[in-house]
Amino acid sequence: MKSRKLWPYLTALTLVFFLFFAFKTFTQNVTPYISFAEAKLSGRQVQVAGKLKPDSVDYSSGVLRFTLLDPDKSESLVVIYRGTRPANLEEAESIVVIGKYDNTSDIFFANKILTKCPSKYEGKGIHPDNVDLRSYDK
Numbered sequence: 001m002k003s004r005k006l007w008p009y010l011t012a013l014t015l016v017f018f019l020f021f022a023f024k025t026f027t028q029n030v031t032p033y034i035s036f037a038e039a040k041l042s043g044r045q046v047q048v049a050g051k052l053k054p055d056s057v058d059y060s061s062g063v064l065r066f067t068l069l070d071p072d073k074s075e076s077l078v079v080i081y082r083g084t085r086p087a088n089l090e091e092a093e094s095i096v097v098i099g100k101y102d103n104t105s106d107i108f109f110a111n112k113i114l115t116k117c118p119s120k121y122e123g124k125g126i127h128p129d130n131v132d133l134r135s136y137d138k
Contacts, residue, residue, distance in 0.1 A: 036075040039101045039108065047098040048077065048108070052089065059085045068095060068108075077101075081110040088117050 039048045050068035053076060057066045064081040066089070079097050089095070092115035099110035 033096075036070045036073070036077050039077070040103065042101065043103075045098065045100050045111075047096055049094055049096045050077065052092060052095055057089060064089075064113075068097065077108050078106065079108045079110050081113055083113075086113055086115050088115055089113075092117050 033047050033049065034042065036048060036050070039046050048068070050070050053067035053069050057064070059065075062082060062084075064079075064083070064085050066079055068077045068079050070076070071094075079099075081097070081099075086092075094116045096114040096116075097108060097110040098112040098114070099108060101108045
């Protein structure tokens with residue numbers, strides 16, 4: 001008889017535990033997107049976007065070092081990434097780095113790099129208003 005009365009409480013307690021665990025895991029994995037200045041002050045893992053400074057890429061012994069330029073301001077950020085160099089780094093329109101900024105060395109240590117490259121699927125000079133659709137009516 002007592003086990004039937006405890007069942008709803010145990011179910012509710014288990015549900016609360018799993019909801020708390022899911023929320024905690026979600027908040028730990030969410031990486032905010034912030035400016036260079038905010039990244040330097042945050043002290044935690046963040047993501048920052050910018051453009052590659054020309055001729056700043058150095059890749060040796062599995063360590064990639066480059067400078068990221070803030071498109072809105074005249075700030076720059078030295079980035080170090082240990083891992084495979086993205087093949088399209090120099091062609092990227094923008095680069096997003098995810099990691100932590102170290103104030104003592106004045107370097108952003110990235111653990112992920114995302115590149116946004118120009119699309120090869122964009123139309124060149126073709127506008128939908130200039131296409132004759134009557135030839136497709138078959």
